[in-house]
Every structure is written in C-alpha cells, then in structure tokens.
Amino acid sequence: MSVLSAFLRRPAAGSIVSLIAVVGFYILFGGVNVVTLFGAASWLNFAANLGIIAIPVGILMIAGEMDISIGAMIPAGSMVTAIISGYYGLPIWVAILAVVGVGVLVGLVNGLLTVNTTVPSLIVTLGTLVALQGIVLSVSVFLTDSVSVALEAPPWAKLAFGQLIGGSHQVIILWWLGLTLVFAAFLHLSPIGNWVFAMGGDKVSARNAGIPTRKLTIGLFMVSAIAAAFVGMCQTIQFNSAQVSGGMGYIFNAIVSVVVGGVLLTGGFGSVFGIFFGTLTFAIVSQGIYFTQIDRNWSNLIIGVTLLIAVGMNESFRKLAMTAIRKKGTK
C-alpha cells in the first residue's frame, strides 16, 4: 500500500499507468498478438526519433518555456547534412559540426528573444519556426536548385547514426536510451537540474536566489534545437536523402508525449522518465494500432482520449503528491 502510494506520487506514475492501459486495451479489444507487437521495430523507431526531441522540449517546459521551432530544426538538420556532405561532398564530420552549429545558433536566437522580451516563448518559437522553414527552403533551392538532396554517408557514420540493427531497428534507439540517461542525470542528479525546477516554479525567486536564469534558458533552447537537428541528421544518414519539408508533426507529437509524461504545462514539475514513458505510450498508441483489428482511422481518437485520461491522472497524482505522507507512529 505505501509502496503504491509512493509510486503514485512520482511524476512518471501517470505515464506508466497510461502505457499499461494502452497496451492492455490493444490486447483485450484489438486482438493484438503480444509477441508480434513487442518484436516489432516500427513503434520503437518512432519512439526513438520522437523521444530524443521530446525530452529537451519537456525540460524546457519544466523550466517554464516552450519550443515549437523544433518542427523546422529537423529538416534544417537534414538539409545541412545533405547539402554539405552530399551536394558539396565535404567530409561527414564537417556536416556534423555544422548541424551542431546551426542548433546552437537557432537556440541562441530563441533564447535571446525569450529572455530579452516579454513575448512568451511559444510565440517567439512560432516566429522562428516559420522563419526557419523559409530559410531552409530558400537556401536549399538557391544552393542546389532542388528541394531534396541525396547523401551517401561513409560506413562509420552509417554505423553510428543510420544503421538498422537486425534489419529493422534503427541505431537511433540506442542514442535515445543513452540520451535519456544523460538527460535524467542532468535534470535529477546535477545541481543545475535543481535550477531548472526552481526557474519553472518561480522565475523571479530563482533569479533572486542567484540562479543565472538567462544563461540557463538560452542553454536549454540550444539543447532542444541541437536535439532536433541531430534527429534530422540521423534520418538523412539513414535514408540517404533529405527533404526540406516534414518535421511539423513532431511539434504536436512531442508536446503530447511530454504532457502525457506528467510535465506540468505551467512549469516546475515533471521528470525525464515520465517523458520517456509518455513517448512510449504515444508511440504504441499511434503505431501499435496497425497491429490491431481496429480501423486505423480511429487512432487519433484513441490518442486524444489517452491524452485526456493521462492528464487527468497526472493532475490527481500531483494533488496526492502535495498532500502530506503521514508516517505511522508520528502524529
């Protein structure tokens, strides 16, 4: 009983319960073969690409900010990689550095605009999202006369960023698992992680307590931009080509994953493992439906219902976490 109540107080509780519920629903009502579902790569590949972006976006939300420009950073990362290494034939490491550089630059712009104006970061990054789309399209057409560019990456780069393991699982899954641990250590173990929560809880008090809120905000925007560009780069290396379009769906998907994962939209509360399980839940709902006898046209309905149920659970678990745990034997 007390183990259960301790579990329910954790930010990840809602997403874990949602994940179990969704899998259970598909098994009971969708006639899913569990072995086929868990052996399949599609939802894991989907979760990995999404999860690498959802975690830094979620950390920004815990810090009280929002970044939707990631939708344009994915094609930006793709095109930078393909143009530099495919079109111009420069070594792939030049492209990798450029991808990180573009991420730093866009994160810097997002961060500076957010900390120096009173415009909410949702609007700031909506602006940079649209602007970046324009830049990616124009620059690609200007340099290559095309909206899609081919790339043949060297074997080591394929191995590191764009390989299929066992013929079906993308190597990016390993990046996702590794980065989840790194982000979890950053947010929950490092002292700076504590600053993120404080900043999302009350920015003014956090600044008065000596936390460099401006630098931290800019840094977090850089990380989310780099993460999105990294996913774009991996996709290009994986599929040997890049397109200027695409990436928009990630905005919606990342936000759903983060919210199902128990992050409070107004900041100050959440966890990396919650986002991890939120992403998994979302991936199973949207990709797992192909393993069921349920008509796939229903999948958005199921996503919507899952979102509402998960958010409802997160609300009540958070209220529970706020109430005191009375230990036996103390008054």
Added chain:
Amino acid sequence: MEMVHTAPVLELQSVDKSFGPIDVLHGISLKVHAGEVLCLLGDNGAGKSTLIKTLAGVHQPTRGKILMDGAEVSFATPRDAAERGIATVHQFGGTFPLMSIGRSFFVGVEPTKGWGPFRIFDRKKANDIAVKAVRDFGITRIDDGDRLVGGLSGGERQSLAIARAVHFGARVLILDEPTAALGVKQAAHVLRIINEAKRRGLAVIFITHQVMHAMAVGDHFAVLIRGAIAADFRRGEKTREEITDLMAGGETMADLEASIDAQERRHA
C-alpha cells in the same frame, strides 16, 4: 534590553518613495536593532509593502538613505540586499510549492557529492539539513525532506522559509503578513518562531494587521498612515485600544463600532 551603544543593523533616514507622480512614502525614518522585533502596522494601502520592498532591494528610494551597521548602503537588486543578509519571507512562505523541502531549501546553493564533472546533488544531505533546520525551530512534524513544500500547512511553510533564512545567515528578517490567512494555532506557531529568530539575534521586521499578533512579539512599533510614520513607540507605551485606533488611521474603535451599528440597524 538597552541597545543605545550599538548601531542599528538597519536604519532608514528620511526615505521618500514615489512611482512617477504618485508619492507613496514620505520621510520615513526607522531603526531596527539585532535581537529586536519591529512591528510595522497600518491600514491597507498605507505603504507597508512598498516600504519593505525598498528595504529588500526591489525598489530604490527616491530620496533618503538606507544604513546598515551605521554605514550607508544601496541595493540595486534583491540579490544585493540578500547578500547583505536581508531576507524577505512572503505571505505564502515557500515560493516553489512543487519542489521537495530539501531541494527548495537549497535552491542556488545545492550541496553536492562526487567528483569533478560528476558532482551530483546530495539529496540526503540537503534533506537532513533542511529537516533539522525546521525542527530546531520546533516544527517537529516535519521529518521527511522529500515531501513537497506545497503539501505543508501555511504555518509550516512560513516556518520553513524563516528557518531557511536563518540557516543562510540572514541578519534582518522581513515578514510580510506571515500570520494572515492562518488559524489561531498556526499563527501561534509562527509567532513562536519569530521569537526564536529574535532570540538568535536577528533583527525582525514584522508586518501585520492583527494587533494581538504584534503585541505578542513586538519590541518596537511603527504605524504607517498614508505613507508617513504616524506613531513610533516601544512595547508597553501604548494600550491595545490605542494601537487599534492608530491602525484604523486615527479613527477610534468606538467611532467604527458606532458606524457598524448604524449600518446594521439600517439593514435590519
């Protein structure tokens, strides 16, 4: 206690504060010594919050001086004031309700363990110190540093915030209506903690609307009326009725009662 020979920890000399054309404070002169509770009384809108925000570095005085230990100081930011040992606790105590007691206690000064780039937040140490600090103030119900601050009662949160200020070496403790919205028991708790802070040698500035609360802990009282000090007296120099009348802005309690009676008769 006689304190004539030591300089006051904090002193205001003829401080004025205006926001553009609006004059809020006029010619405020006040002193507060170590180990002394100064009660700041006054009606709504009298300028109490503005006065303490000026002391805490949120606002800068338009005219006049602030002195600490007899030397003139100026605070550009709340941070400057905090570094000088001026700690402000707001009405709802902890400002991070969704953080744990241990984590919120150490925001910005997190204890770490480990080595080099692998230094990690020392949760156990943070929890132990935070829990001990509040328990030393007599709040023995708090025994788990992982509990969220938002799960504490109003009085416990106030106590936690005060314990935190004392732990980090505050010399002046500013409390803006810490007992408002608290029940009798909880308020008594906070008053005990104010006494404990005073016993430890802090200078306390205590804002309240409740005369009983002020009289329970105050050594020195200042009444603000429309931004000016209307009365400045020490413990025992005025009765409860006199103070209540002063706080009502010069109107006597008897006048107020008469007008309430009249109103009630009209509605009856």
